[in-house]
Amino acid sequence: MEFFNSHTKLFTAAFLLFAVLTFLVCIVPALNNQANNAPLPFAQPLSAEAVKGKAVFISNGCVACHTQQVRNVDMDKIWGERPSIAADYADNHRTDFWRNTATLMGTERTGPDLTNIGTRQPSIEWHLSHLFNPRIVVKNSIMPSYRWMFEIRNKKVEGDISVSVPEEFMEGKMGVVIAKEEALQLVAYLQELKQTKLPSNAPQPAFLYEKADAAGKDSKPGSEKKLNGAMLYANNCQSCHQQNGEGLKGAFPPLKGSKVVLDENAELLVNIIMNGYSGREKEGFGVMPAVGTNNRLKPEEVAAIMNHERSSWGNNAKKVTVDEVKKFMEKVKVTAK
Template structure:
């Protein structure tokens, strides 16, 4: 038995061991686990100029007053069309190297507005430059400090072809003076304009993302026209999120391959999700209701496809059950 109050060597060794174990379990492992998600199909990586702007955003402490997260609450609908997903941050949160994790930009204060979708709300480069130079020029009640060191005043005769100048009518420069934006200001504005919430409604998967539909074959080959119909309907309505492989997107959309809900012998929950939508898991995006867009026969084709693909092996769904559940959902809405 250790006599730690006298054996200082073992006491220090024990304390160090506990520190290492806690550091690995509380800090290191969670940091790597948080990276186990994928970019949303169709999202683009940051350009080199946008990455420089990102570094300036961090260096200038913008995160102290601005958030980049849309929460799943009513008041946050001002900032984006949907709640933020882990996959939204894939490219801005990539690990710098094995030792360094890129800084979190989610923020916790909203002294200023959320910037998740600022690139869509304010697409004008001139507006952003004026806002950095003197926020009160474009937002009279703004409490944001001026970033005037990112600009310099010069005479118009010294302005070069590639220089970006601020409108003299707004900055109220006297004589031939003009305000020129530095490269840092331009890089930061490019980054801010890149902050645009990805819209799935406008996403059109590329052709290589959607494989060719299986050809209709007779019953002797094991593939029926109904199954081909289900595959086509799945690709049209579900594949952009859950992917044609059924694997989903980590941090955005749950996998259907191996899903307990999809493979349940009682498919009521799966049918209700398709009819009514689903928003019970914060780590995934909201599933929209498809009941108004699909007939009972189409829902049956989709569910049968999902329950018999990607290794799933569940029995077919009865059309009568889908009709019954649709009626119950409709009656619940009326009441």
């Protein structure tokens, strides 16, 4: 009983036990994982500007609402082309000796996952508008505004990056909205968050619990599965072109009354959806990403989106069929990434 009556021996033994368990349970497995996992061959390290942006991301607690992990379940397909693997995080390093805020995998999705946001949304115009006030591009967003990352000046000078902000979001202030260094660094980080493709000979991890095809046994031969074009538009297009199809002045072109949308020959519209478009940068509009390719949209889904766009907001163009879209997709796929 002398051992238990001596606080020195008791606490020394407890400390040694804790130290040994920490070494065996935490440190050794961590070192083993580090030795067994290396970055993917095509992984690109963050640029110096993106590293600073990561620090801004951390300091503002963005990880509290945004994950960076694509789970191997069917519902996560919209966040990446494949489930995340250990190699995706192998090139992450400690912030400094005392802090290990490296992977930022997160635990909660109050906001969307950001693993592949650089591919899903590469537009700097969108990100800056979203940071200034998320309601500009996502009407019902609950994300706080980061107006402190911007300043309003009387005029733009050389080197300034301005943001197109609708008048109703200016809160009565007049002038040009200019992005500060913190905003540009944070956007640089978000733009570089892209899921690395696996080597062609590597086994592709599968998503689990894939939903059964609703157009199964009960479908009649030649019948086309009806999809909700409005919902597909909301999930894939609305954040830029807006719910009313009017886009955002100076940032994203309107689809309401668009000659491309209303064109009887829908090939160009299919090409833009699948391969993206950069032909209107001189007009101040951002580059459109290859939404159809990035989100792996099927011909049925592309057709549903197009028909929603061609028949909404006063548009009254002839609807396209799935077979027509399939032919156009085959024709333009040579440029798809």
